[in-house]
Amino acid sequence: MRIIVEEDYESMSKRAALFVASQVILKPDSVLGLATGSTPLGMYKELIEMYQRSEVDFSEVITFNLDEYYQLPHDDAQSYHYFMKENFFKHINIKEYNTHLPDGMAADIEEECRKYERAIESSGGIDLQVLGIGENGHIGFNEPAEKLNVYTGLVNLTEETIKVNSRFFSSVEEVPTKAVTVGMGTILKAKRIILLASGEKKAEAIRDTVNGHVTTQVPSSFLQLHPDVTLILDKAAASLL
Numbered sequence: 001m002r003i004i005v006e007e008d009y010e011s012m013s014k015r016a017a018l019f020v021a022s023q024v025i026l027k028p029d030s031v032l033g034l035a036t037g038s039t040p041l042g043m044y045k046e047l048i049e050m051y052q053r054s055e056v057d058f059s060e061v062i063t064f065n066l067d068e069y070y071q072l073p074h075d076d077a078q079s080y081h082y083f084m085k086e087n088f089f090k091h092i093n094i095k096e097y098n099t100h101l102p103d104g105m106a107a108d109i110e111e112e113c114r115k116y117e118r119a120i121e122s123s124g125g126i127d128l129q130v131l132g133i134g135e136n137g138h139i140g141f142n143e144p145a146e147k148l149n150v151y152t153g154l155v156n157l158t159e160e161t162i163k164v165n166s167r168f169f170s171s172v173e174e175v176p177t178k179a180v181t182v183g184m185g186t187i188l189k190a191k192r193i194i195l196l197a198s199g200e201k202k203a204e205a206i207r208d209t210v211n212g213h214v215t216t217q218v219p220s221s222f223l224q225l226h227p228d229v230t231l232i233l234d235k236a237a238a239s240l241l
């Protein structure tokens, strides 16, 4: 595991954007695994600016997002479909048909999950996976539990995650209690992984990711088993290392 510690959120975002941009420059038809949440927002902003300066071209890039809330319409401002469109896709030259998110509205959710896995596989697999991390060590929406999913599936969100994510909704009751997420196996099959974390609230999860036992109670600890993971942190997130 490589660990890069940057001074603050802004330099963490710039460093992460450079990782993504160099991946796309070296392999223009890269398959990117993308994340939502407040952490990667700065990285997306940097990438948009790099695109505007013609430093990076997304015309052949394929993307697969990690997760989506269950039964939240795509045009709901809290859906990850909406998030990706507003914060990234509509500002760059990516082709809409090359962008993928799990469809939490699908009538047959199990078939949707299988379809998502097949689509990732037939694209050749994820070249670079971008991850954020939950305060409880979740990656995607793979929550701490006795058992973790290998493949894309429907999962229950923990009370803690519902509470943390309620900051984006008008009340905690509005937060969906389930989500569709790629599985731990899907994440660990990515050729390269970068994980971004910023702020003191993530420090314990980062400590456990790097120095803790590999345990299903800290899903991010499984990243220790992957051969090419880089953590890009700001000082506060790295403060317990």
Ligand code: GLP
Residues within 6 Å of the ligand: 035, 036, 037, 038, 039, 040, 066, 067, 131, 132, 133, 134, 135, 139, 140, 141, 161, 165
């Ligand atoms: C969400 C997402 C994760 C994300 C995490 C952290 O619940 N499902 O993919 O990494 O929480 O979010 P934030 O970056 O806002 O702290």
